[in-house]
Amino acid sequence: MTPTHPTRRQLILGAAAAVGSAWALPGRAQDSSDIVVGQSAPLSGPVAVAFQGALAGERLAFEEINRKGGINGRRIRLVLLDDAYDTQRTVENVRQLVEQEKVVALTGLGSTAGVAAILPYIAEKRMPLVGVYTGAHVLRLRPHPTMFTTQASFKDEVEHQLRTLVTLKMDKVGVAFQDNEFGKLMMPVVEATAKELGATLVASAPLAVDGSTSAQAVGTIAQARPQAVLLIAVGPSVVGFVKAAKAGLNVPIYTLSVAASAVPALGGDARGLAMTQIVPFPWRQVHPMARDFNREAAAADVAVNYNSYGGYLGARFLIEALRRSAxxxxxxxxxxxxxxxxxFDLGGIQLNFSPTNHHGTNWVEITIVGPDGKFMR
Structure with a gap:
């Protein structure tokens, strides 16, 4: 997720939420008619900054609907608890939200391990989880009775990248993968997808999470003379690899949407980086939802980026589902x-669900990082 530079308003909201909060339209007391929605999110801990944009986007959507009178006169109240990206705290938070707060739905969980840990519990309780901020393919392998996703998976992103490279006759591909659970879970997905699409993985190299082995990884991959490189990583390892590649690997680098958090730290070295996105371009105000989002963001001093727009769209879908349930x-x-x-047209993405399909879309597009770190389509 792309980190944002938090505004003063976001910092105030974040500080209030860090110990857990119940939020609804300002100026009105909570009452029993509220539609209560629950969320466990990393408001503190190692990835807290990366989640600020999505949380700010969600709030824009909920504030907007509540300001317009809610759903049939009932406002939406979001109960937001901090899990610090910790699996056990996520489990405890979800139990509290279901059993004490009596939420009608959960939304916006962000940890792959946390989501996996609560799936049996929410199935038992028949509690819908509408939208998650993890693209892990493993969570989508088997149908789950109460989890619904509104964004494409990491596998969808890899498939789009490799299909593009094969079409461009750049099918000799190197892979740099983060040397942790995320990277190791993704490598079998990359290998299977490459085989399916006819791409050849000519080399692969692990990357230390802190980026300290970037030069070695670049050297290993460069020896195989790939035509392009897939970079399966987030954070410092993205920064280290891309900077090292500028000197030792003169081929296009393709990254996942979650790597966008590294773009500010890369500075000018980010230019030319190809990145898949699972949210439509937020700066192009052609779709009514994009116009709504940009208007609300400007009024609330929220940064416009892929993260905040993704949070806004996820909340808009939940609001639509609640409206149709009334x-x-x-x-x-x-x-x-x-x-x-x-x-259902969610900002330009068509969502389709059924009793046997709870994953609404596999929409992906590729962007390029241009001058000044701006994304170009």
Missing amino acids: PAITSDNLIRTIQGIRN
Whole structure:
């Protein structure tokens, strides 16, 4: 997720949320008619900054609908708890949200391990989880009765990258992968997808999470003379590899959407980096939702970027599902409602669900980092 430079307003909201918060339209007391939605998110810890944009985007959407009178006169109240990106805290938070806060739905969980850990519990409780901030393919391998995704998976991103390279006759590909659970889970996905599409993986090299082995990884891959490189990493390892590649590997580098957090730290070295995106271009105000988002962001002093737009769109879909479930908004009814949604236009992405398909889209596009770190389509 792309980190944003938080505005003063975001810092105030983040400080209030760090110990857990119940949020709704300012100036009104909570009441029993509220539609209560729950979220466990890393408000502190190693990835807290990267989540600020998405959380700010969600708030824009909920504030917007509440300002307009909510759903049939009922406002949406988001109960937001900090999990510090810790699996056990995520499990505890979800139990609190379901059993004490009596939420009608969960939304916006961000940790792959955390989501995996709560799936049996929410299935037992028939609690819908609408939208997650992890693209892990492993969470999508088997149908889950109450989890719904509104963004493409990491596998979808890799497939789009490799399909593009094969089309461009650049099918000899090197892979640099982060030497942790994320990278190791992704390598079998990359290998299987390359075989399926007819690409040849000529070399692969692990990357230390802190980027300290970047020069060695670049050297290993360069010896195989690839036509392009897939970089399966986030954070400092992206920065280290791209900087090292400028001197020792003169081929295009393709990264996943989650690597966007490294663009500011790369500075001018980010120019030319190819990056898949799973959210439409937020600066092109052709779609009504993009116009709504940009208007709300400007009024609230929220930075416009892929993260904040992704959070806004995810919340807009949840709001639409709640609206279609009215007047009897229950967890079971919400599940049935989402399973019946077809061809819903979410900012330019078509979402389709059914009782056997809970993953609404595999939409991906490739952007290029241009001058001054700006994305170009």
